[in-house]
Amino acid sequence: xxxxxxxxxxxxxxxxxxxxxxxxxxxxxxxxxxxxxxxxxxxxxxxxxxxxxxxxxxxxxxxxxxxxxxxxxxxxxxxxxxxxxxxxxxxxxxxxxxxxxxxxxxxxxxxxxxxxxxxxxxxxxxxxxxxxxxxxxxxxxxxxxxxx
Numbered sequence: 107x108x109x110x111x112x113x114x115x116x117x118x119x120x121x122x123x124x125x126x127x128x129x130x131x132x133x134x135x136x137x138x139x140x141x142x143x144x145x146x147x148x149x150x151x152x153x154x155x156x157x158x159x160x161x162x163x164x165x166x167x168x169x170x171x172x173x174x175x176x177x178x179x180x181x182x183x184x185x186x187x188x189x190x191x192x193x194x195x196x197x198x199x200x201x202x203x204x205x206x207x208x209x210x211x212x213x214x215x216x217x218x219x220x221x222x223x224x225x226x227x228x229x230x231x232x233x234x235x236x237x238x239x240x241x242x243x244x245x246x247x248x249x250x251x252x253x254x
Contacts, residue, residue, distance in 0.1 A: 130162030130233055131240060134198065136226070138245040151206040154178075154227070156242055162233065163195045169237075170230040171201055172219045178203045179214045201229065 135157040142150040154173060160166055171180045183200040184191060193199060219228055220239070227242035 129238060129240060130160070130164065131166060131231055131238070132159045132161060133157070133229075133240055133242055134159045136242045136245045137248050139248040140250045142250075149206050149209075151204060151209075154203045154205065154245060156201045156227065156229065158199050158201065158229075158240075160193055160195055160197045160199065164234045165232075166193045167232040168199075168201060168229065169232055170217060170228075171203065172228040173203070173205075173226065175219060177214075177217045177219070178205070179211055 133156060135155075137155050139153045139155075140150070141153060142148070156171075168180070168182055171178055180201045180203045183202065184193065185198045185200070220230070220237075221228075223239075223241050225241040225243045226245050229240040229242065231238055231240065
């Protein structure tokens with residue numbers, strides 16, 4: 107009888123002890139590519155790309171991206187033939203930011219990260235209007251696009 111009570115208690119209370127919440131958006135790949143313009147006196151920079159998998163039918167909207175402590179403007183690309191299609195479950199999306207060396211994003215309003223985090227980037231997204239945060243642990247460096 108005691109063992110049945112113990113098993114029953116564990117079965118009922120284990121989900122609350124676990125405290126693990128599976129986020130409905132998953133980082134599937136994060137890369138950085140250093141590039142150099144081919145024109146004499148041209149610019150150089152680094153392109154950051156974060157590929158995400160949508161695992162929910164809820165409405166998903168991407169709001170902010172921080173690289174380290176810097177809030178950066180980003181582009182959202184949807185892997186679809188339709189240009190204005192809303193994001194839906196099973197989709198893959200790409201968040202990109204092209205950081206040009208020695209240039210600041212002066213037209214972009216900076217915002218502090220809402221929390222301290224350990225990783226290379228922080229993504230703020232809204233799931234049905236509620237803020238959720240994803241941490242990108244690191245970026246995989248791609249081979250430089252310099253021609254030698």
